[in-house]
Amino acid sequence: MISQIILSGLAIGSVYALMALAMSITYKASEIPNFAQGEMAMISTYIAYVLLVVQGISFFWAFIFALLFALVLGLALEFVFIRRAKEPNLLNLIIITLGFQMMLYGLAGWKWGADQRRLRMPFSETETYDLGGGVVVSQLGLATIGTAVVLMLIIWLFLRFTKLGLAMKASQQNAMAARINGIRTNRILSLSFGISSVVGAIAGMMVAPVTTLDPGMMWDPLLKGFAAAVLGGLTSLGGVVVGGYLLGVIENLFGFYISLEFKSVVAFLIIVIVLYVRPSGLFGRHYVRKV
């Protein structure tokens, strides 16, 4: 039984891990926790829905176009709003992302209303596989975990081995030095918003079939993803992924064994306790500020 719970924890955990990864990519580049992440993912999922159901495009192309849209949306957030901030400090930038989030929420509510729709995926939720020992996994759960792992691998390879990834790393570590070496740090920042938006959109498309498609659907995954990112230590990409899976599993275990009602509280409780002991999360490096 316990392995069944852990497995379903891993499925939801991979959504948290992807949201956390998206958070972490922008955070590393700009030190902004991007609260619009969830709503950006939600809008991209709606785009996928429109293409798939209303326009009747095949799933593959709808998926690709939605991701392209997410990329453009991320670039737009940075280019239109964040770059324009006169005196960028943390609080003002957070307010900008919160304002953007409100705008997207309003836009989605205006266009699609609060009706709950279903995003049909080629993976079904009811068809299950028996992994032996009574452990059952649905096709969708398997797809979720698989996609998340593949995506994480791609991001890791991208950051590690491509020129663009190295440029991103460089401008995160020392923007001035990166600029001296000829890296357009502005564009890199835009790009990191775009990439994190794409990662978020994939998470959104994996949430939508499980819950329903409505403008408020990404609230919970966003907050949990943010929590997971903080739990793992925002600056370490590996850490936030571990944080996401850990959160998913712990939440599920708590929900099954102790109380289903207080399931969402426990996530934040764990985080407060962890932060009390390790102020930079489990895997984050504690940076020392110079006086």
Add this chain to the structure above:
Amino acid sequence: MFPNSLIQKFTFIPAFVTTQNLQPHGLRSLRCIETSDFFCIYNLQCRLAGHIMSEMGFAFMSAEMKRSYYEDIQPLKGWPARVWFVVLVAVLVAVPFVIKSYYVYVLSLMAVNVIVALGMNLLVGNTGHISLGHAGFVAIGAYTTVLLISGAGVVFPVALVAGGLIAAAFGFILGIPALRLEGPYLAIATLGFGIAVTIIIGRVELFGGHMGLIVPKPEIAGIDFSGDRALYYLVMGIAMLMGFAMRNILKSRLGRAFHSVRDSDIAAATLGVNVARYKTLSFAISAFYAGVAGGLWAFVLGFINPGLFSFVLSILFLATVVVGGLGTILGSVLGAVVITFLNLQAESIQHVPVIGEVLIWISQNFMTVSGLPNVSWIFTGLILILIVIFEPLGLYGIWIRIKIYWRTWPF
């Protein structure tokens, strides 16, 4: 040039020159102004300097000369301030007799939000901590006050203060992990607190679950304050009282300690400020304000349920102080008034003459008509973004710019 006695009289301590220091890391904007023999033109120079500096994009240098400590802490200095204060009080007293009862209710809501914003600004603007969980404190204050009155039969003023104190106790507890956290880490800890409070309140029988509680009538010494107008006077009176208290806190040793912690906690510690104490204290005071405001909010609304104290409310509180202007009392007031108004009025945007028709046309042709109220979200978000982008110091910055312009008017 001048008689000696005069010069001696006007010798002042540069440290007490208050700059309206709004920057979160405000050392850049701190200036001291030296005395000069040319005292007669000093004042003019200072005004000009302030004007030029603000033109150049520095922080607002509306430095005023202070000759003694008392002058620095004195409330309502000079006759214009006193006259305007009397005018303000007169207007606030007269206004419920002029406007419709709905707007009296709106004004009461604004006064409640001013109280929250004052506390929030102490934490965010003056001490430099971020909080995304203030709705939790407001909820604790509201539920404590209501339960004490309807359950235990405590009199209204005592229940209100008790609500504030319980919230302050929770603020103190939340302040302890906050000692080691900053930025997004603190944001997620406070956010978790706010969400946990809402969920727990919604699931426990004592608090009425999701249905919430009916709020009893507010009574002080047998006088019923439940009418719109009476409630307005009560709330507005308390808001002014708490605003005055906040001003005194900020002008005192306590306020200077908060500022020093914000600007550099390490430097503050080396100067003998007990950083841990003041950080937790700022959480506690801020939560006290939120708790009292919560108690009053319950009476203004007439009912409470967990849905009211959602994460969105915390966001709006944060937006209030950032939009209003960080670290200033006037900023809290302006921000609370504007955000409350936006929040209530944005929904009726389709009734605005031209814009409304355009919006209805758009929603008929491209969007859905049923989703039209959601436009208010777009407008609120856009206004937040525009204020933050174009006026990083918030509405207070606009106000100061206008003030400086008129002060140095012929120049």
